Amino acid sequence: MATKPEFLLIGPGGVGCIAAFTINYNHTANVSIVVRRDYETVRKHGYHIDSVDYGKVDGWKPENVFASVEEASKSGIKFDYIAVSTKNLQDIVPVEELIAPVVSAHSVVVLVQNGFGIEKPLFAKFPQNIVLSGVSHIGSHNRNGHIHQMQSDHLVISAFENPNVDADSQVAAANRFIEMYSNNINKCVYFASAKWYRYRKLVYNACLNTTCALTGVDTGRLEAAGGLEAIAIPAMKEVIRVAKADGVELPDDVINVVCHADDGDYFEPSMRVDVKKGNPIELEAILGNLLDTARKLKVETPILDLLFKLLTVVQFRLKEANGYVGVPEKRPIPDTFFK
Amino acid sequence: MATKPEFLLIGPGGVGCIAAFTINYNHTANVSIVVRRDYETVRKHGYHIDSVDYGKVDGWKPENVFASVEEASKSGIKFDYIAVSTKNLQDIVPVEELIAPVVSAHSVVVLVQNGFGIEKPLFAKFPQNIVLSGVSHIGSHNRNGHIHQMQSDHLVISAFENPNVDADSQVAAANRFIEMYSNNINKCVYFASAKWYRYRKLVYNACLNTTCALTGVDTGRLEAAGGLEAIAIPAMKEVIRVAKADGVELPDDVINVVCHADDGDYFEPSMRVDVKKGNPIELEAILGNLLDTARKLKVETPILDLLFKLLTVVQFRLKEANGYVGVPEKRPIPDTFFK
Structure with missing residues (x-):
């Protein structure tokens, strides 16, 4: 088996945390997360997860916990997947600026966020990168490091159509992500049109x-x-x-x-x-x-x-x-x- | 001099209280007020007034203080002027229903309230009564019976045009009200078109x-x-x-x-x-x-x-x-x- 891909999650709210946990649970990638507000707590004690899908897990931590995107960048890890599940506040914290320090030529960005046209600023800044759309139908929230998932994970993945990248590569990236994410508990499906x-x-x-x-x-x-x-x-x-x-x-x-x-x-x-x-x-x-x-x-x-x-x-x-x-x-x- | 007119104020907020005080101060009418929220306090202690126009007045009360419009009605007084300075909440407390118990054939109603078209429900219910428009440019508020008037009283009076009453009578009523209200401190003026x-x-x-x-x-x-x-x-x-x-x-x-x-x-x-x-x-x-x-x-x-x-x-x-x-x-x- 080849080296495991490197997965980074930015925005460990209720949705993002379960996503990082899932990939860690699947052993399909090395998982890193950027935690800002709860950094000290998570670093010391990990997350307390109460999940309809995975039961109760106490003190969960992935391979790496970073206090900022800059710190993740300084680690020298080349991230294959960068999932973003922050609020999309384009007029306050543009995603393309937030993630810039960790994006490299081969990074696939996965936007697990609400909204429309959110891929456009990314295509403008990273014209050659693949950007996936993740629409989450989970019910999950994070209160100070306590994750409560009330509704089973259902994630719909598509490729945002990047005109500079051939379509097949984009679909293939979506399917690789789905393979990495899927297990016999959750539901992670491909949808052709983001x-x-x-x-x-x-x-x-x-x-x-x-x-x-x-x-x-x-x-x-x-x-x-x-x-x-x-x-x-x-x-x-x-x-x-x-x-x-x-x-x-x-x-x-x-x-x-x-x-x-x-x-x-x-x-x-x-x-x-x-x-x-x-x-x-x-x-x-x-x-x-x-x-x-x-x-x-x-x-x-x-x-x-x-x-x-x-x-x-x-x-x-x-x-x-x-x-x-x-x-x-x-x-x-x-x-x-x-x- | 003939018997003094009977003046009733409903809605003794910052604006209404100064109106009632003014007429009482002028001795141009017998003044009654309907006080709901602060009834017990006002009955016992009167109002504490701190006015840019009239200075500090402690324990002011008019001739009559009623706990409700019904009580005012039971007093048997025939009110010549009924001034309403409540909020105009047509969809909750319609003014025409609120004042109905005290309106008699000769009552002149004075709406010292915000808004447009507020005379229409009154004309529908009291087709023969004169309704005056009072637009107040005062700065005054009432906090639990403490009236603080920061800005000199300036009241603009017009007659709402009641098609069932001859125009001259309406203008005359407006002018009688202005005469009753005016003194050498305030400004109460006639404006032809409400x-x-x-x-x-x-x-x-x-x-x-x-x-x-x-x-x-x-x-x-x-x-x-x-x-x-x-x-x-x-x-x-x-x-x-x-x-x-x-x-x-x-x-x-x-x-x-x-x-x-x-x-x-x-x-x-x-x-x-x-x-x-x-x-x-x-x-x-x-x-x-x-x-x-x-x-x-x-x-x-x-x-x-x-x-x-x-x-x-x-x-x-x-x-x-x-x-x-x-x-x-x-x-x-x-x-x-x-x-």
């Missing part, structure tokens, strides 16, 4: 995440208040129109399926949870990049446009609260004639 | 209150985040178009004046403050009634429409938090095919 899959996810995320984030409710109360029919469904129709103009035909019943996705649950979408916690939101990944595409394709999206403009103000507030932007102590008087 | 004045106020309120309420910022941060130009100004243009279709020409520089209204201040509009405090918002008065008028006049208002739909969901959340609406413990599964 683009289709991510448009399909946007029908939910670009419409329900955004509306719930702005109004401060879960999807159940959104429906009870009339906002599902008044706001979210018209927004979904705009996503479907952009997809169509971009060559992606979504199923006829997609709106119905999405509206029933949380049946029985007062579910708070991730962007709503971020606003509630005072964290920045994945605004570009979940909405902004879609609107860039809509503009290029000359599709009108008046509802999504206004949701985006409102959320841009919310993001400003969240960035200020987290120290990313500031305002002068006394409000400056604008030297503008507004009209 | 409609014009309230459209003018909506250029600010329907656009800045709403946008700041949804995004959780003050008007300074709204500007810093780009939301003034991206959202609020386009919304103002919609208000101006509705006004124009309704026969009201606003000045050419109104947008500029409104955008500079808070120069130097990080000002939180009242609707933003209500959301922050978890109180219901004046949604119909500040936006909903305007959109009803826009529909009748066939003026398109896409931005204001979406702001209204979003705020309807926010209002649902605020109503739930205040016990006005509820949802089942387990989310019901909708028996709907969404499309």
Whole structure:
């Protein structure tokens, strides 16, 4: 058997931790992780995992635990796979800059993140690298190094289409990753079109995440208040129109399926949870990049446009609260004639 | 001199309390107030007033303090003037129902409240009564019976045009009220068109209150985040178009004046403050009634429409938090095919 591949995970939240654990469990790669917030705890005690798939595991650690991407880079390890499962905060921590120190010519990057168009900044910075799309349907969270996985791991892998790399190599990389990741417990499957899959996810995320984030409710109360029919469904129709103009035909019943996705649950979408916690939101990944595409394709999206403009103000507030932007102590008087 | 008129104030907040105090100070009417939240305190100790206009007054009480409108009604007093300075929460506490027990044929109602179209439900219920518009430019608040007035009283009085009452009587009633209210300290002036004045106020309120309420910022941060130009100004243009279709020409520089209204201040509009405090918002008065008028006049208002739909969901959340609406413990599964 050849040397094992080197796998690096950046962003060990509930999803990422189970991914790193899985590959370590499979013995299919040497596993390294970059841990920032919980570094000291994890270094000393490892993770406490309570998993519907793997049971209870106390003090789990992979081969290497790094405090930063720079430290991972200094290790001299050439990473074959770099999986990123941080929040995608393009306007705060661009993924392409975050991972730059560890990317080498042969690295395959795997974005296990929400959103649309998130591969584009990577292709711009690393034109020859393969970038895989990982859409996770797991239910798992990380609270200070305690991982609680409530829902079995189901990961959908595709290759984002890099025009500079031949298609076969990209598909082969996706399949190698699936082989490395799969076992007899989880479900890790190949899906041919990352683009289709991510448009399909946007029908939910670009419409329900955004509306719930702005109004401060879960999807159940959104429906009870009339906002599902008044706001979210018209927004979904705009996503479907952009997809169509971009060559992606979504199923006829997609709106119905999405509206029933949380049946029985007062579910708070991730962007709503971020606003509630005072964290920045994945605004570009979940909405902004879609609107860039809509503009290029000359599709009108008046509802999504206004949701985006409102959320841009919310993001400003969240960035200020987290120290990313500031305002002068006394409000400056604008030297503008507004009209 | 004839018998003094009977004046009743409902809603003794910062604005209303100074109004009642003023008329009592002027000895131009017998003053009664309905106090709900602070009834016991006010009954025993009166109000503590710290006023830029009248100085410090300890333990002020008018002739009558009632715990409810019903109690005021049971007193047998026939009120000549009924001033209402509660929040205008048309969808929760309709003013016409609130005041019904004390309205008699000759009562003049004075709405010292934010908003547009707020006279219509009163004309529907009391077709023969005169309803005056009071727009207050005071700075004053009430914290548990302590009134702090920071900004001199400036009240603009007009008659809402009741088509069932001759115009001269309405103007005369407005002038009688002004005479009763004015003194050598305050400023209480007549303005011929309530409609014009309230459209003018909506250029600010329907656009800045709403946008700041949804995004959780003050008007300074709204500007810093780009939301003034991206959202609020386009919304103002919609208000101006509705006004124009309704026969009201606003000045050419109104947008500029409104955008500079808070120069130097990080000002939180009242609707933003209500959301922050978890109180219901004046949604119909500040936006909903305007959109009803826009529909009748066939003026398109896409931005204001979406702001209204979003705020309807926010209002649902605020109503739930205040016990006005509820949802089942387990989310019901909708028996709907969404499309």
